[in-house]
Amino acid sequence: MAEILNNSGLFFALLGAAVATFMAGIGSAIGVGKAGVAAAGVLSEQPDLFGKVLIFQLLPATQGIYGLLVGFLILSNVGLLGGGVENISLLKGSLYFAASLPIAFAGYFSAVHQSKCSVAGIGTVVKKPDQMGKALILPAMVETYAILALLISILAVNGISGVQV
Amino acid sequence: MQQDFTYAVARIRFRETKLLSDTDLNALLMSSDVDAVMRLLRDKGWGDNTDCHPEELLALEENKLWEFINETVDDISVLNFLLIPNDYHNLKVILKCITRDREPDSMLIEDSVEDAQAIYKAIKSREYGDLPEYLQEVAQDAMTTLLQTSDGQLCDIIVDKACMEHVYRLGKESKNDIIRLYCELFVVAADIKIAIRCANTKKKLDFIRRALAECDTLDVERLAQAACEGKDEVIAYLGTTEYRSAVDAIETSMSAFEKWCDDYMTNAMKPQKWEPFGIGPVVAYIIARQNEIKAVRMILSAKLNDLSENTIKERLRDMYV
Numbered sequence: 001m002a003e004i005l006n007n008s009g010l011f012f013a014l015l016g017a018a019v020a021t022f023m024a025g026i027g028s029a030i031g032v033g034k035a036g037v038a039a040a041g042v043l044s045e046q047p048d049l050f051g052k053v054l055i056f057q058l059l060p061a062t063q064g065i066y067g068l069l070v071g072f073l074i075l076s077n078v079g080l081l082g083g084g085v086e087n088i089s090l091l092k093g094s095l096y097f098a099a100s101l102p103i104a105f106a107g108y109f110s111a112v113h114q115s116k117c118s119v120a121g122i123g124t125v126v127k128k129p130d131q132m133g134k135a136l137i138l139p140a141m142v143e144t145y146a147i148l149a150l151l152i153s154i155l156a157v158n159g160i161s162g163v164q165v
Numbered sequence: 166m167q168q169d170f171t172y173a174v175a176r177i178r179f180r181e182t183k184l185l186s187d188t189d190l191n192a193l194l195m196s197s198d199v200d201a202v203m204r205l206l207r208d209k210g211w212g213d214n215t216d217c218h219p220e221e222l223l224a225l226e227e228n229k230l231w232e233f234i235n236e237t238v239d240d241i242s243v244l245n246f247l248l249i250p251n252d253y254h255n256l257k258v259i260l261k262c263i264t265r266d267r268e269p270d271s272m273l274i275e276d277s278v279e280d281a282q283a284i285y286k287a288i289k290s291r292e293y294g295d296l297p298e299y300l301q302e303v304a305q306d307a308m309t310t311l312l313q314t315s316d317g318q319l320c321d322i323i324v325d326k327a328c329m330e331h332v333y334r335l336g337k338e339s340k341n342d343i344i345r346l347y348c349e350l351f352v353v354a355a356d357i358k359i360a361i362r363c364a365n366t367k368k369k370l371d372f373i374r375r376a377l378a379e380c381d382t383l384d385v386e387r388l389a390q391a392a393c394e395g396k397d398e399v400i401a402y403l404g405t406t407e408y409r410s411a412v413d414a415i416e417t418s419m420s421a422f423e424k425w426c427d428d429y430m431t432n433a434m435k436p437q438k439w440e441p442f443g444i445g446p447v448v449a450y451i452i453a454r455q456n457e458i459k460a461v462r463m464i465l466s467a468k469l470n471d472l473s474e475n476t477i478k479e480r481l482r483d484m485y486v
Contacts, residue, residue, distance in 0.1 A: 034171060037169070037171045037172045037175070038171050038172065038174070038175040038441075039175070040172060040175075041171070041172040041173070041174070041175025041176040041237070042175045042176070042178070042179060044176060045176050045179035045180065046179055116441070116442070119171055119175070119441050119442070120441040122175060122178075123174070123175065123178040123441050126175070126178040126179045126182070127178060127179075127181065127182055
């Protein structure tokens with residue numbers, strides 16, 4: 001029984017890495033897809049706006065990268081990357097899982113909502129190409145919350161590695 | 166699953182920049198003759214780079230609009246509320262042509278929900294069952310009336326009322342605020358026009374009741390009674406409704422009221438210019454484009470008939486952009 005509990009710690013740590021990666025990744029995929037549809041619409045009318053609309057399409061892509069980063073950190077801390085997997089207690093594994101949640105959820109929702117802002121920004125740039133800077137700042141504001149979540153997830157994962165439980 | 170209009174709206178955002186502004190219309194109005202107007206329009210991208218008659222140019226632009234909508238909207242049936250009046254128009258034309266033994270081709274509108282030729286064949290052979298369900302009863306009723314009374318106006322009233330009720334029903338069935346608003350305003354404008362015409366021609370209450378269709382923002386029974394009593398009563402009643410801004414236009418002339426209707430609709434649609442999602446910007450663009458074509462038609466007619474610029478200027482609608 002004690003052995004099972006020890007191994008389930010590793011399972012929860014791995015679940016944390018998976019949740020961080022796929023939740024934020026799904027959010028980014030939806031976001032980039034939605035902004036991409038709008039960008040494709042614009043390009044069918046005005047192909048020379050490619051450079052500008054591409055930036056808007058890429059904005060919601062960052063959350064997926066943040067999720068991947070947190071996933072890497074968890075895998076690295078539990079020894080799944082460099083070999084020599086540690087015995088991780090159920091509590092420690094659960095802590096890793098909890099640490100992944102900020103970027104998992106904030107990443108997902110911020111990517112979806114950032115894409116809406118990006119689509120609106122694309123609409124602005126089509127009508128007023130000279131307002132590119134202002135139109136870009138608005139969806140970029142949504143990024144703040146993904147960065148805050150990333151920060152907490154990274155701090156938590158790093159903190160947990162030093163905890164003896 | 167709800168339809169996504171992101172692609173369509175993105176394309177529309179670009180096309181909105183190509184819509185004619187008030188300045189463009191003024192330039193067209195100031196042009197010396199029809200050729201100058203046509204030249205300016207071609208510079209703005211109208212037509213297909215070939216010389217054509219003004220009427221052909223307008224028809225081409227209307228076709229281009231619906232081709233564009235077909236290309237960008239996955240399921241165009243969501244826009245039936247805009248096209249269905251054309252089916253009823255085609256029905257009126259077909260009924261009258263059949264009873265007068267004429268060919269309806271040149272008077273039919275192509276951009277409709279049902280194929281006009283199929284409607285023609287079904288009515289010609291009296292196979293009402295071949296018609297779409299919503300046209301079966303009204304076609305039979307209007308045809309019987311036309312054959313028994315030879316009264317074209319009565320036939321029009323039957324078909325127009327069915328059309329208004331259909332549009333009202335589509336609005337009620339829709340969950341979209343813009344579609345509901347459009348359908349309501351469509352019926353309101355038609356009801357007010359009918360009430361004024363009935364008041365001017367001193368129609369009886371039964372006739373007026375038969376012509377008016379139910380809507381949410383007007384008390385149709387009060388409007389019918391007001392129309393029976395005269396135009397002043399209609400104006401007095403409208404003064405108590407949310408359409409009191411129409412009073413001045415009605416007092417001026419019928420064409421001023423028609424301009425008020427189009428301007429009211431355009432202003433109601435203007436917030437869609439900033440809406441990045443949903444069907445609203447698509448509906449607003451279609452209405453804006455149709456208004457634009459209507460404005461150009463007026464200018465071309467004025468140039469062809471040597472009408473003064475001021476006469477036409479006061480009839481030009483507010484532009485969407």
